Amino acid sequence: MPAHQRADARRNYARILAVAEEEVAAHGVNASLEQIARTAGVGSATVRRHFPTRSALLKAVSRTRIEALCVRAHDLAGEDDSRSALLEWLSDVVAYCASARGFAAALAYDDEAGPDSVYENACSAAIEEAGAPLLHRAVQDGAVERGITIGELITLIVGIALASEHHPDPAAQADRLFRLAVAGLSPRS
Template identity: 45%
Template sequence: MRADAQRNYDLIVRAAAEAIARDGAYASLEEIARAAGVGSATLHRRFPTRWSLLEAVFRDCVRNLAARAGDLRAEPDALDALTTWLHEVTAYATTTRGLADALLNGPAEENDACAATLVTAGEPLLRRAIDEGSVRPDITMADLMILANGISLAAQPMGAAKAEQLLTLALRGIGSAGRPRPHTAEAPPSPAA
């Protein structure tokens, strides 16, 4: 790709990411072109369909999330690293209104490639937490991604704070018996019959 074509591509993807975060997956393509400082024809030449633009935005985020997982491998607490990353994945999917839904209805091979990238990126975080004994050994990264995506879709109308709360609640179930859990009040004893 020529330097000017790459610059236009980057400007369009950046403008699209901002517009999608603000307006959802069906943000105006004309407004995206205007925000990127390119003509409508340039946008459509680079991205002939809405799906191709959504895919570019999503792939960029997937690369960033994968890189973030790599950064978190250096964290001293494996469970904290894993849960931090899962919260970031969930927050992105929740706040990028309509993108997860649009991508679920896109070409299956593209969705599978993005999911595989995230599973591969998160696997070392999970493996380390399992090895440390803070996560049960029967947990898989594929299961955690399904959990994060499901929470993201369910919480989108309520926002990222609700998604974070739900993910925290769900993640308490992945801990191993050897790791102390936050104290919860015990249920009162049942009345004698």
């Protein structure tokens, strides 16, 4: 939010964002923009002025947690076991995606840009930038197979979160599917 905006515009932005966080948590990516406007005590045009697209609103709602996940990746970069550090961070991303309905969609590539767009959205870019050093180190240590990209891992997480979204316990199901993906189908020895 630009600092040069009027005080009432900044208050409206903050109020809309707070209400949107609650609505998205309760109703996911399809939270009603009209309901958000009513609850925030503003008109829908005010919501659209601050957040011209649903995607822009989801990105704003997710920004704080994305920043926390980025800090977490940085903190884990110093761990001795590079594979465990990567998996712990990815598990944190899975847990957040499962608990905050709509976050997985915010990480998905931006379909509003069109099918030929090569630009990913800002949420995905920030998460990928934060996780890339963890993956790179795990690959260098021989703890993760070469050729895997951080984009592929985030795509896997998005798929798991979206597939688990309507499960009675989405967080537990997402965690189970993530662990299955990590372990593979081979029996434990």
